[in-house]
Amino acid sequence: MLLAIALALMVAQGLSAALMWRMQRERHLAGLVNYAAFSLLGQNLRVPLGRPLHPAMPSSAMMLGPDGAPEIGLRMPRPLRVQVEDRAPQQASDRRRPEIEHALRQVLEAQGVDAARLFVAERDPARDPLISAWLAQPQLRLARPAGAPRPRLIVAAIGRGDGTWLTARLLAPRTERAVLMTLVLQTLLLYLVLVGTAALILRRIARPLKALTQQVEAFARSRAPVGQLEPEGPEDIQRLIVAHNAMERRVGALLDEKDVMLGAIGHDLKTPLAALRVRIEAVEDDTERGRMAAGIADINRSLDDILSLARVGRPSDPLEPTELSALVADVVGEYEDMGEDVTLGEATRMVMPLRATWLRRALRNLISNALRYGTRARVTLQREGRDAVLRVEDDGPGIPDGEIARMLEPFIRLEASRNSATGGTGLGLTLARAIADQHGGSLALANRREDGETKGLTVTLRFPLT
Amino acid sequence: MNASTPATAPTRVLVVDDEAALREPLSDYLIRQGFVAVQAASAAEARARLTEAAFDLVLLDIMMPGEDGLSLCRHLTETRGLPVIFITARGEATDRIVGLEIGADDYVVKPFDPRELVARIRSVLRRAARQPEEPGEQFVYAFDGWQLDPLRRRLTDREGALVPISSAEFRLLIAFLDHPRQMLDRDRLLDMVQGREAHLFDRAVDNQISRLRRKIERDSRSPELIQTVWGGGYMLAAEVAKVPPHG
Numbered sequence: 186m187l188l189a190i191a192l193a194l195m196v197a198q199g200l201s202a203a204l205m206w207r208m209q210r211e212r213h214l215a216g217l218v219n220y221a222a223f224s225l226l227g228q229n230l231r232v233p234l235g236r237p238l239h240p241a242m243p244s245s246a247m248m249l250g251p252d253g254a255p256e257i258g259l260r261m262p263r264p265l266r267v268q269v270e271d272r273a274p275q276q277a278s279d280r281r282r283p284e285i286e287h288a289l290r291q292v293l294e295a296q297g298v299d300a301a302r303l304f305v306a307e308r309d310p311a312r313d314p315l316i317s318a319w320l321a322q323p324q325l326r327l328a329r330p331a332g333a334p335r336p337r338l339i340v341a342a343i344g345r346g347d348g349t350w351l352t353a354r355l356l357a358p359r360t361e362r363a364v365l366m367t368l369v370l371q372t373l374l375l376y377l378v379l380v381g382t383a384a385l386i387l388r389r390i391a392r393p394l395k396a397l398t399q400q401v402e403a404f405a406r407s408r409a410p411v412g413q414l415e416p417e418g419p420e421d422i423q424r425l426i427v428a429h430n431a432m433e434r435r436v437g438a439l440l441d442e443k444d445v446m447l448g449a450i451g452h453d454l455k456t457p458l459a460a461l462r463v464r465i466e467a468v469e470d471d472t473e474r475g476r477m478a479a480g481i482a483d484i485n486r487s488l489d490d491i492l493s494l495a496r497v498g499r500p501s502d503p504l505e506p507t508e509l510s511a512l513v514a515d516v517v518g519e520y521e522d523m524g525e526d527v528t529l530g531e532a533t534r535m536v537m538p539l540r541a542t543w544l545r546r547a548l549r550n551l552i553s554n555a556l557r558y559g560t561r562a563r564v565t566l567q568r569e570g571r572d573a574v575l576r577v578e579d580d581g582p583g584i585p586d587g588e589i590a591r592m593l594e595p596f597i598r599l600e601a602s603r604n605s606a607t608g609g610t611g612l613g614l615t616l617a618r619a620i621a622d623q624h625g626g627s628l629a630l631a632n633r634r635e636d637g638e639t640k641g642l643t644v645t646l647r648f649p650l651t
Numbered sequence: 652m653n654a655s656t657p658a659t660a661p662t663r664v665l666v667v668d669d670e671a672a673l674r675e676p677l678s679d680y681l682i683r684q685g686f687v688a689v690q691a692a693s694a695a696e697a698r699a700r701l702t703e704a705a706f707d708l709v710l711l712d713i714m715m716p717g718e719d720g721l722s723l724c725r726h727l728t729e730t731r732g733l734p735v736i737f738i739t740a741r742g743e744a745t746d747r748i749v750g751l752e753i754g755a756d757d758y759v760v761k762p763f764d765p766r767e768l769v770a771r772i773r774s775v776l777r778r779a780a781r782q783p784e785e786p787g788e789q790f791v792y793a794f795d796g797w798q799l800d801p802l803r804r805r806l807t808d809r810e811g812a813l814v815p816i817s818s819a820e821f822r823l824l825i826a827f828l829d830h831p832r833q834m835l836d837r838d839r840l841l842d843m844v845q846g847r848e849a850h851l852f853d854r855a856v857d858n859q860i861s862r863l864r865r866k867i868e869r870d871s872r873s874p875e876l877i878q879t880v881w882g883g884g885y886m887l888a889a890e891v892a893k894v895p896p897h898g
Contacts, residue, residue, distance in 0.1 A: 451740055452714055452740040455740040455761040455762060456670045456672065456673050456740065456761060457672055458761065458762040459673050459738075459761035459762035460670070460672040460673040460676055460677075461762070462762040462763065462764065462765065463673065463676040463677050463680050463765050464676045466680055466765050466766075467680075478764070481762055485762055505813050506810075506811070506812040506813065507812060507813040507814070507815065508808060508812050508813065508814040508815070508866070510865075510866075511814045511815045511865075511866045512815040514862060514866065515815045515816065515817050518817055518862055519817070532865075536808075536812040541813065541815055545815075
């Protein structure tokens with residue numbers, strides 16, 4: 186943002202500086218042209234001697250130094266300025282200045298002077314016999330500070346009918362560099378002030394916006410109101426922050442309400458379920474009682490799944506550094522003790538911050554699924570780069586490729602019938618994925634293929650080890 | 652057997668639950684199992700019943716209108732030293748820890764198997780009879796940089812990270828920690844660790860030992876902490892200290 190503004194400012198300033206530079210040059214040029222024209226015209230018009238030649242002159246470009254003070258040392262004595270010479274003024278080292286020549290010709294012709302033979306060139310003052318002699322005068326040397334740039338000598342000559350040349354010499358200070366420096370300094374100063382101001386304003390806007398962004402991100406992650414943000418910055422942003430605070434409070438209140446409600450539902454349903462569980466002990470028939478107990482256990486599991494899914498985003502227990510392989514071994518041990526076909530393969534020890542109750546639940550869901558659909562489960566825990574990778578493999582039929590994404594949605598099971606013998610609410614995978622999410626990890630399903638044949642399903646839980 | 656001796660007198664249980672739908676069938680079930688069950692619909696009523704007669708154990712619902720189960724439990728364990736088993740609708744870890752820290756002896760989560768409840772009542776009473784618990788003797792075991800909090804059943808490693816252990820492993824470890832540097836043979840270990848999960852524990856002790864080693868040994872193939880003793884036993888080869896919690 187700031188960079189874009191700085192760039193735009195730089196371009197605009199550069200353009201304006203270039204324009205100003207051109208204008209300066211043109212003014213300088215016009216000064217030169219005018220001065221030359223007046224010098225030449227004055228002679229042509231035979232101004233009486235003794236009268237100052239051009240009261241309005243010299244031009245500012247001629248007479249003003251880079252600091253604006255008159256360049257006294259360059260005021261030439263009149264005889265030097267305009268001379269009648271009998272030969273063409275051109276020297277070998279001269280640099281013709283056609284642009285000045287062109288402008289001068291226009292001025293002269295406007296005054297009715299025949300300027301067909303016009304010559305304008307820039308000359309090194311040292312190579313001009315007249316000027317070099319004049320410049321060598323001791324008082325002039327003293328007047329000019331050492332190291333100052335040598336003035337530029339412009340020679341303008343017009344051929345007269347009698348074959349002589351009227352030659353004007355003008356010394357112009359080399360002001361370009363100084364002017365350029367001033368311009369560059371000016372531009373830089375302006376640029377710094379503008380960019381500085383822009384940066385300050387941007388900071389005033391950006392800081393509260395950044396704080397707000399962090400707040401929203403933290404809220405999205407934890408779903409727990411972290412606390413209200415202090416409104417600051419420009420008025421619009423302050424209002425945005427106030428509005429956000431209100432919204433966050435409201436969302437937090439709604440979520441709290443939901444938790445209370447779910448707690449109440451859980452309590453209200455579990456008590457009669459418990460009563461039912463006690464009452465069926467009076468049933469004489471063992472088989473019948475067993476079925477009833479299993480039914481109650483099923484209802485209870487579904488209830489737990491639903492309550493867990495509703496609470497998974499807002500766990501009440503904190504993360505705690507825990508040794509993951511011990512937790513995995515524990516859950517696998519539970520199944521082993523029940524005589525299920527679950528094996529624990531490689532299990533690397535690693536500590537990560539986690540919520541043991543939730544992670545156990547996720548792992549139990551995955552192992553139960555593997556046993557239900559794939560007859561046996563193999564569990565491994567490995568470190569891969571900076572991740573802890575937990576895999577549960579089964580030897581079942583896998584999942585058709587098109588169905589994999591759908592399997593993670595709530596209440597989706599692969600079989601068409603919801604009341605099949607395999608049971609379950611269809612929340613197991615959804616819940617496992619939500620728990621992985623809760624720990625900043627991910628869950629992926631993949632069919633395991635060998636020779637183009639599906640050999641089973643691999644569920645991969647991946648957690649960043651921080 | 653003389654019916655008047657305390658050993659054969661029926662166990663008196665106070666059932667405290669605001670829900671009659673659960674309280675009544677539960678009391679009936681306990682009576683059928685040979686207990687004397689008295690009902691109370693609130694904490695206030697429970698306090699009244701407790702002044703009228705003596706009880707051996709209290710079954711206590713946590714969520715009740717008015718004074719809740721946690722508060723009553725604190726009162727019971729502080730003033731009377733009565734064993735308490737919580738009945739809770741919530742199964743989350745924090746609740747469990749809170750329940751046990753507050754002084755309850757055990758808990759069941761609704762809906763519970765009534766037979767399991769009876770087993771737990773008997774187990775709690777057995778424990779209460781064996782060692783009258785002194786309140787305030789809170790400590791954690793410290794061995795070789797590890798710590799085991801017996802009350803909260805939390806094992807932490809040298810770096811302080813939680814290392815989850817099963818109930819069987821917990822009991823096994825407690826047995827070793829109570830008898831450091833002593834050879835414990837399989838029968839003795841089985842005896843000491845048989846708790847309420849007895850049905851889970853009919854697998855060989857060796858199996859549990861190897862699970863425990865996987866968690867606490869630096870290299871479970873050459874164990875240093877829990878060593879195998881020639882002749883069919885195991886020994887904890889570490890100094891054990893009892894230190895105050897969070898110390």
